[in-house]
Amino acid sequence: MTTDRQSDVRLRAYRSEDFPILYEIDQACFPPGVSYSQGELARFLAQRDCRAWIAEAGGRIVGFLIVERGGPTYAHIITIDVRAEWRCRGIGRTLMDAAEEWARDRRLAFMYLETAEDNVAAQQFYESRGYTKVDHINGYYANGRAAWLMVKNLAAAERIARSKQQLTTDN
Numbered sequence: 001m002t003t004d005r006q007s008d009v010r011l012r013a014y015r016s017e018d019f020p021i022l023y024e025i026d027q028a029c030f031p032p033g034v035s036y037s038q039g040e041l042a043r044f045l046a047q048r049d050c051r052a053w054i055a056e057a058g059g060r061i062v063g064f065l066i067v068e069r070g071g072p073t074y075a076h077i078i079t080i081d082v083r084a085e086w087r088c089r090g091i092g093r094t095l096m097d098a099a100e101e102w103a104r105d106r107r108l109a110f111m112y113l114e115t116a117e118d119n120v121a122a123q124q125f126y127e128s129r130g131y132t133k134v135d136h137i138n139g140y141y142a143n144g145r146a147a148w149l150m151v152k153n154l155a156a157a158e159r160i161a162r163s164k165q166q167l168t169t170d171n
C-alpha cells in the first residue's frame with residue numbers, strides 16, 4: 001500500500017467488488033468506441049498476466065490503472081483512468097509509477113500503450129513521463145479513431161537516472 005505525497009490518495013490492489021465502479025469511471029473517461037465494454041474490462045481484469053491498481057481517497061475509488069505483461073521484454077498499459085474532479089493532483093503519476101515499478105521488477109525493458117490521436121492531454125501526460133510516439137495506427141478504435149502507439153524504454157530510463165544520481169554523489 002502506498003500513499004500519494006500530495007493528498008491522502010492511497011493505492012491498493014484491485015478487488016472483484018470494484019468492478020462496477022471501474023466500469024463507470026471508464027465510461028466517464030472515454031467516448032463511446034474508445035471506452036471498454038463490460039466484457040472487455042472483465043476479460044482484462046481476469047487475465048493472469050494483468051495487474052490493476054486502485055487509487056482511493058476517503059474510501060472512494062478515484063482512479064485506476066490496468067497493465068499486462070505483453071511478452072518476454074515488454075508490458076502494456078491497458079488503461080489509466082482518473083475521475084475528472086481528481087485530475088492534476090498527481091494520481092496518474094502515482095499509478096504509472098506503480099505500473100513501471102512492477103514492470104522493472106519483472107525485468108521488462110519496455111512499456112507501451114495506445115492513446116487516441118485527439119487525446120492531447122493524455123499524450124502530454126505520457127510525454128512528461130518519457131514516452132515517445134513511435135507509430136500512428138489508423139482506425140485503431142471501434143469508433144474509427146486513430147491512435148498513437150507510445151513507448152518508454154524503462155531499462156534506459158533507469159540507467160540514465162542511476163548515472164545522474166552517481167554524478168550528483170561524485171560532485
Ligand SMILES: CC(C)(COP(=O)(O)OP(=O)(O)OC[C@H]1O[C@@H](n2cnc3c(N)ncnc32)[C@H](O)[C@@H]1OP(=O)(O)O)[C@@H](O)C(=O)NCCC(=O)NCCS
Nearest residue numbers: 029081082087088089090091092093115121122124125128
Ligand atoms: C491522463 C490522466 C490519466 C492523467 O492523470 P492525472 O492524475 O490528471 O495526471 P497527474 O496529475 O499525475 O499529472 C502528471 C503530469 O502529467 C502532465 N499532465 C497531466 N494532465 C495534463 C494535461 N491535461 N495537459 C497537459 N499535461 C498534463 C503534467 O506534466 C503533469 O505534471 P505536473 O502536475 O507537474 O504538471 C487523466 O487526465 C485521465 O484520466 N484522463 C482521462 C482518461 C485518459 O485519457 N487516459 C489515458 C488515455 S490512454
